[in-house]
Structures are given as structure tokens and as C-alpha cells.
Amino acid sequence: MRKESWCVKNDKRQRGCEVVKCTAEGIERCVYVGSRGEEGGFMVAERFKVVALMAGIMCLCNADRVVMSVAIVPLAAKNGWNSSFLGIVQSSFLWGYIFSSVIGGALVDRYGGKRVIAWGAALWSLATLLTPLAANHSTGSLLAVRAFFGLAEGVALPSMNTLLSRWFPSHERATAVGIAMAGFHLGNVVGLILTPLLMSSIGISGPFILFSSLGFLWLTTWSYRVTNDPLESNSISKSELRLIQAGKSDPQFMKGKLPPLRLLLSKLPTWAIIFANITNNWGYFVLLTWMPVYFKTVFGVNLKQAAWFSALPWGTMAISGYIAGAASDYFIKSGNSITSARKIMQSIGFIGPGLALLCLNYARTPTVASIFLTVALSLSSFSQAGFLLNMQDIAPQHAGFLHGISNSAGTLAAIISTIGTGFFVQWLGSFQAFLTLTSFLYFTATVFWNLYATGERVF
Numbered sequence: 001m002r003k004e005s006w007c008v009k010n011d012k013r014q015r016g017c018e019v020v021k022c023t024a025e026g027i028e029r030c031v032y033v034g035s036r037g038e039e040g041g042f043m044v045a046e047r048f049k050v051v052a053l054m055a056g057i058m059c060l061c062n063a064d065r066v067v068m069s070v071a072i073v074p075l076a077a078k079n080g081w082n083s084s085f086l087g088i089v090q091s092s093f094l095w096g097y098i099f100s101s102v103i104g105g106a107l108v109d110r111y112g113g114k115r116v117i118a119w120g121a122a123l124w125s126l127a128t129l130l131t132p133l134a135a136n137h138s139t140g141s142l143l144a145v146r147a148f149f150g151l152a153e154g155v156a157l158p159s160m161n162t163l164l165s166r167w168f169p170s171h172e173r174a175t176a177v178g179i180a181m182a183g184f185h186l187g188n189v190v191g192l193i194l195t196p197l198l199m200s201s202i203g204i205s206g207p208f209i210l211f212s213s214l215g216f217l218w219l220t221t222w223s224y225r226v227t228n229d230p231l232e233s234n235s236i237s238k239s240e241l242r243l244i245q246a247g248k249s250d251p252q253f254m255k256g257k258l259p260p261l262r263l264l265l266s267k268l269p270t271w272a273i274i275f276a277n278i279t280n281n282w283g284y285f286v287l288l289t290w291m292p293v294y295f296k297t298v299f300g301v302n303l304k305q306a307a308w309f310s311a312l313p314w315g316t317m318a319i320s321g322y323i324a325g326a327a328s329d330y331f332i333k334s335g336n337s338i339t340s341a342r343k344i345m346q347s348i349g350f351i352g353p354g355l356a357l358l359c360l361n362y363a364r365t366p367t368v369a370s371i372f373l374t375v376a377l378s379l380s381s382f383s384q385a386g387f388l389l390n391m392q393d394i395a396p397q398h399a400g401f402l403h404g405i406s407n408s409a410g411t412l413a414a415i416i417s418t419i420g421t422g423f424f425v426q427w428l429g430s431f432q433a434f435l436t437l438t439s440f441l442y443f444t445a446t447v448f449w450n451l452y453a454t455g456e457r458v459f
Contacts, residue, residue, distance in 0.1 A: 046236040047167045047244065050226055051176050054160055055183030057121055057222070060215050061156045062187025063194075064128045065093060067207045068146065069289050070195040073296065074204065075135060087422025089139075090289040091415045092146040093153075098411040100154025105404025108155065109397070112228030113163030116155050118219060123152035125215030132205035154411075157388075158403040165392045165399065166229045169247020171333050173392070174341075174385045178325025181384045185321060185377075188314030264402060264459065268452040269394050274406045276346060276387035276453075279445035280380070281410035282417045283353055283438050287313075287377065289418050294431055299366040313374040321381035324348075328385035338393055338455030346386025346449050352379025354442030361432045387449070395459040402459075 069090070076086050108116050127149035134141035160180050168176040191207070198206035227233045230244050264270050291313075295301050324345055331341045356376035363369035391399045391406070417438070424434045 045240055046233060047176075047230065047240065050167050051164060051179050053218070053222055053226060054164065054180045057117065057215075057218050058156065058160060058180050058184035059187040059190060060121070060211060060218065061124070061153055062184050063191035064124060064149070064187075064211050064215070065153070066188050066191030067128070067195050067211060068093070068131070069291075070192060071135075071199065071204055071207070073293065074199070079139065082426065084419075084422045084426050086293070087419040089143065089146075090422075091418040092143045093150040094285070094411050094415045094418065095143075096147040096149065096151030097154045098150075098408050098415065100151045101158070101407035101411060102401070102404035104155030105158040105400035105402070105407070108158045108162045108400035108403075113159035113161075113166075113400075114222075114226050114228045117159035117163070118222055120152050120155040120159065121215050121219055121222075124149050125212040125219075127152060128208050128215070129212035132208050135204070154404075154407070157407060158400045161388065161391065161403055162400045163226075163228065165396070167244065169244050171247055171329055174325035174328040174332075174389055175322070176325070177384055177389060178322040181321045181325075181381070181388075182318040185314050185318040185381065189318070192314070261405075264395075264398075264405065267394075267458050269390075269454045269458050270402065270406075272449050272451075272453040273387050273390055273394075273402070274409050275445055275448050276350075276383070277406040277410035278413040279350065279441050280383050280387070281407075281414040282441060283357075283376075283380065285414035286417045286421055286434070286438060287373065290421050290431075291373065295366055295369070297425070298431065299369070301366055312370055313377040316374050317377040317381045320378040321384050324382040324385045328389075339453070340455075342386050342390050342393065342455050343450050343453055345382045345384075346453070347446055349380050349383035349386050350442045350446040350449070352376070352382070354439040354446075357435045357439045357442075361435055387453075390453060390455065393455045394457060396457065398459055 072086060072090060075081075075089075081089065104116060104120070127145055130145050131142070131149070134145040161177070164176045164180060165173060191211075194210070195207040198210060202209075225235075230236050230241055328341050328345050331344070332338055353376040356372045356379070360369060360372040360376070363372055387406075391402045395402045417434075421431070421434050425431060
């Protein structure tokens with residue numbers, strides 16, 4: 001029989017929250033959107049400051065990647081690179097990224113997300129600053145710096161996922177990840193729009209200098225404002241801390257030994273996450289690295305126009321990712337199982353892009369192509385409330401390590417797809433065959449996910 005509960009609002013305010021006492025639960029829940037403090041200042045919950053800073057660095061993380069997707073066009077013309085070699089240059093970022101995912105995930109489980117992502121941001125900002133210098137020196141230097149850049153960025157997603165799981169109760173976790181990933185996707189928009197403008201006014205080095213400087217500036221705030229866990233924070237209110245702790249479905253985080261790899265790989269839910277990550281990265285990196293080239297090659301638009309057509313889908317992806325997270329949290333709070341939420345969100349995140357990419361083959365104008373790409377990327381963001389959150393569901397104490405394993409497999413797929421697109425385009429003279437192959441992969445992964453994924457704890 002369902003237990004009835006009633007809540008009484010308390011007129012007192014605690015550090016920007018309205019306290020609501022629930023007799024059935026015996027805890028204080030607080031609404032932390034913001035309120036007036038005792039001295040008239042506007043107070044914001046500490047966990048929202050954390051996710052805002054996380055969204056900021058995720059924005060820079062992706063903007064730093066995208067700069068090269070635009071700068072590659074004049075660099076290719078200058079150095080006489082063909083489509084095949086262009087794919088190799090584009091994929092060099094992933095050479096380092098694939099190695100740091102597992103190591104970074106293990107470091108996050110051991111030392112927490114704050115310290116790991118801080119070091120990562122410092123190193124990838126340095127690599128961004130050095131990229132134009134390396135390009136002027138030699139192609140080999142450029143490949144080495146981009147590989148180092150990928151090595152540093154490999155820790156970003158495991159750090160984000162683990163840190164937010166510490167700072168947010170379970171029923172807000174999908175929304176928090178949605179906000180952080182909205183920043184990540186907005187990085188594409190910022191990078192694609194600002195890069196050609198800065199290149200035309202300052203030169204190729206312009207966007208690299210700007211984004212690396214912003215990364216170092218972010219570090220000065222992050223280092224002093226954020227802790228690995230709300231229990232370590234001196235700024236959080238007691239009411240907010242109680243809210244976070246009461247909303248945790250998993251046991252308290254404990255630093256321990258890594259689980260045996262054989263044990264992790266012996267369970268089908270692990271393989272569901274790995275296959276989903278492979279599919280997501282395959283499609284994501286094809287679109288991320290090749291869309292400016294696609295619009296320039298297929299429709300003959302110039303570099304600035306190509307950047308705008310490419311940027312629009314990523315902007316809507318930021319919005320839809322937040323909507324997916326909020327919808328997932330609402331679905332769970334309404335009494336539905338976590339397993340159902342993860343399966344529904346992931347199915348939308350794969351079937352939608354698969355259908356949109358098939359339709360993209362029939363686009364005859366850049367406007368129509370941009371619409372199909374917008375649909376594909378908007379719906380693919382629902383994966384954030386699917387496999388990306390599922391790592392915390394099945395292995396809460398080892399989510400960073402599991403994220404690293406699955407992300408390494410996904411990165412290998414991204415390398416293959418990024419290079420493969422170049423060879424397919426040079427061999428067949430069009431993007432159609434590779435877009436069709438990517439759609440088929442989306443549909444296959446959807447079936448596997450719905451058969452073997454679970455929202456229950458496995459490890």
C-alpha cells in the first residue's frame with residue numbers, strides 16, 4: 001500500500017533555499033534555483049555553480065577540437081593534402097584520446113574528477129596554443145601535438161560524469177549531465193562560428209590563442225571553487241548537503257582497487273554500454289570532423305557559410321540534450337524504472353539519427369541538408385540520458401574505469417570512421433555510402449541495447 005506523505009513549507013531561508021519538511025521522509029528538501037540572502041544578495045545552490053563551471057570547460061573542450069575541423073581546410077589547400085590524408089590528420093586527435101580514456105577513468109575513480117579534469121584542461125589548453133606553431137613547423141609536428149591534445153582531453157568525460165554523480169542526487173543526475181553536455185555541444189557552435197571569423201581577421205593562429213587563453217582563465221576559478229565531493233565543500237549549506245545525500249541511491253564513494261577487467265567484460269550490460277559508445281562515437285566524429293568539408297564539397301559553399309550550416313545542428317543539440325535529461329529525470333520521479341528510462345532515451349538517441357542520415361542522402365540543397373543534420377544531432381543527444389548515465393547505474397564505484405574502457409572502444413571506432421570517411425569519399429566520390437553504413441550501425445546498436453542494458457547495479 002502506498003505511503004501518503006505531506007509537506008509543510010517553513011518560512012525560514014537557509015543559504016538561498018526554501019526548506020520543505022516532509023514527514024514521510026524525515027528530511028528537508030530544498031528548492032535551489034536561487035533566492036535573496038539575508039543581505040539582499042542572490043544565492044545559488046552550490047551544486048549548480050559546480051555544473052555551470054563544468055559546462056564551461058566542456059564548452060572549451062569541444063571548441064578546442066572543432067577549431068581544427070575548420071582550420072584543416074586552408075591547411076589542406078596550403079599543403080596539398082588529399083581526402084585520404086585529410087582523414088589521417090583529422091584522426092590524429094584520437095590517437096592520444098584512445099590511450100587516456102582508460103587511464104583517465106581509473107585516475108578519476110582514485111583521485112576524483114576535480115583534480116583530473118584540472119590537469120587535463122591545463123595540458124589540452126597548452127596543446128591548443130602550440131598547434132599553429134606545430135603546423136608551421138612540419139606535418140609530423142602537427143600530428144604529434146594533436147595526439148598530445150587528444151591524450152589530455154581523454155579525461156574530460158569520465159571526470160564530468162563522476163564529479164556530477166557526487167554532487168547531484170539521483171533524481172537530478174540526468175538534468176545535471178544534460179546541462180554539462182549542453183556546454184559541450186555549444187562548444188561546437190562557438191568553435192565553428194568564431195574560428196573562420198578569427199582566421200580571416202587575425203590568421204590561423206587567432207582561434208587557437210583565444211580558446212587556450214580561456215582554458216587557463218577557467219582553471220583559476222575551478223581550482224579554488226570546486227571540491228570532489230559536497231562533503232568536502234566549505235561553501236555548501238547543511239540543507240543542500242542533506243538533499244544531495246538523501247537522494248543518493250548508490251552507497252558512499254570509496255577509493256579502492258579496480259575491479260578485474262575479466263569481471264567487467266563478463267557481463268552483457270557492460271557490452272551494451274561498449275557497443276552504444278562505439279556507435280555514438282562513430283556517428284558523432286564523422287559529423288564533427290567532416291561536416292565543414294561535406295558542405296564545401298557537396299554544395300560548394302565557402303568556408304564561412306559551411307561553418308554556419310555546420311553550427312546550427314550543434315546548437316539545437318545543446319537544447320535537446322537538456323530536454324532529454326529533464327525528461328529522463330521526470331520519467332524516473334514519476335515511478336518508472338531506471339532501466340525503462342535508459343532504454344527509451346537510448347532508443348530515441350539511435351533510431352532518430354539513423355533515419356535522419358538516410359534522408360540526408362537525398363538532400364539537394366545545403367538548407368535541407370542542415371535540417372536533416374539538425375534532426376540527427378538533436379535526437380542523438382538523448383544518448384546522454386542513456387548509455388552515458390548507465391555507467392553510474394551498473395558500476396557506481398567504478399564508473400570512471402568503465403567509462404574509460406567503453407570510451408577507448410568508442411575512440412577506436414571514431415578513428416576508423418574518421419579515416420574511413422576520407423577513403424570512401426575518395427574511392428566512391430560521395431558521402432552517401434558511409435552515411436548509409438552509419439545508419440545501419442545505429443539500428444543494430446538499438447536492438448542490442450534493448451536486449452541487454454539494465455538500470456540495476458551489476459558491480
